[in-house]
Amino acid sequence: MAAILPKRPMDTFQVAFRRNLPVSRYNRSPNQPRLPAMTIHTLFATCPRGLETILAQELAAQGCTHIAPTDGGVSCQGSLEAAYRANLHSRTASRILLQLAKQPYRSEDDIYRSAKSIRWEDWFHAGQTFKIKVEGKRARVKSLDFTALKIKDGLCDRFRSSQGQRPSVDKANPHIRIHAFISEQHAAVFIDTSGEALFKRGYRQDTGAAPLRENLAAGLLLLAGYNGSQSFQDPFCGSGTLPIEAALIATRRAPGLNRRFGFEQLANFDADLWQRLRQEAQAAVLPQAPAPIAGSDTDRRLIQTAAVNAREAQVAEHIVFQVADVRDIRPNGENGILLANPPYGVRLEEIHTLHALYPQLGSWLKQHYPGWLCGLLTADRDLPKLMRLSPKRKIPLYNGNLDCRLFLLDMVRGSHRTPKVE
DSSP states (O other), rough: OOOOOOOOOOHHHHHHHHHOOTTTTSSSTTOOOOOOOOOOOEEEEOOTTOHHHHHHOOOHTTOOOOEEEEEEEEEEEEEEEHHHHHHHSSSSSSSSEEEEEEEESSSSSHHHHHHHHSSSGGOOOSSSSEEEEEESSSSSSSOOOHHHHHHHHHHHHHHHHHSSOOOOOOOOOSSEEEEEOOOOSEEEEEEEESOOOTOOSOOOSSOOOOOHHHHHHHHHHTTTTOOOSSEEEEEEOOOTTHHHHHHHHHHHHTTTTOOOOOOGTTTTOOOHHHHHHHHHHHOOOOSSSSSEEEEEESSSHHHHEEEEEEETTTTTTOOEEEEEOGOOOOOEEEEEEEEEOOOSSSSHHHHHHHHHHHHHHHHHHHHHHHOEEEEESSSOOHHHTTTTOOOEEEEEEETTTEEEEEEEEETOOOOOOOOOOO
């Protein structure tokens, strides 16, 4: 990857960006054509592995077509409006990438020429900063870092020839993020319409240890069939991610309403269209969640953090948080959904302690939650067996790099019986 170049003094664009002003009028020259908002582009939406089917459904709902799930994401086609909508409304996507080029290659020089042929000046201004990230699978290149340098050179040479100046690299806070994926045969270059990853909703103030990412939490809820009409509980809620995402779903609040996006920095940004989409999303928010939502944990500090996060997400009035041991929790309705990411040990003594707890949790669920659907995300494959429960589904998922399973269990009425006294 190229080293960070010395920064230039702030130009008009950078002043506008720092002041949080609309940038489209600053980063496009008067004679530069605006790309039509309805032009169809190839898009690629990334997501946590295991959520591809859910993401495909979300993209279809936002007007995307030619949808093809693959490992770790979904390829599709859509207009800039569809890309705006996907960023605003998708609960499971990590990024929405727009493809600028895809070419076969034999060497890094071919990738350089492909990068130089892209009309970068249609997408951003030489006064903006950028960052390039390259990933590969069976890539026939010297190194991914060297490939990133070749793409950077192609981009900068294009700007020099078309505008007489080149943009600078900023690895920390770039205006523009560029992604490249190098396979055995092809090199594809994308511009990132999301900016910061989409799981960063803008509400999380503090997380506690090993927080569940927001888009994975939303994916767990959707995989469990949660739509807001059912009572919901998380007895291991930590900093509140699952209850907050449940409240966002229940009140139909778009997860991107509280944040900014990378496409707002692009030369073809349609501010009027974006304002209309935001207004439509805001108007769709329900004033009250249709059913109760609750979260609990034994750590008082985490519950305080969860309450702050919920307030920042504008859903605090829809969630009841409490400090309580899991075995003291009781249902907040009938036929609801209980979903949790229970602790799983790493050290041997932790594992022994948890394995002694799991049978008690199984008895607690069978006694108090008949008629409920219970979902447990864990890296411990023995959890259902130790709880003496049989899952109806086990869905492979990744929590970061951790190989996990979402176990879904129907708590059947009458499944807990007190032994007869002889």
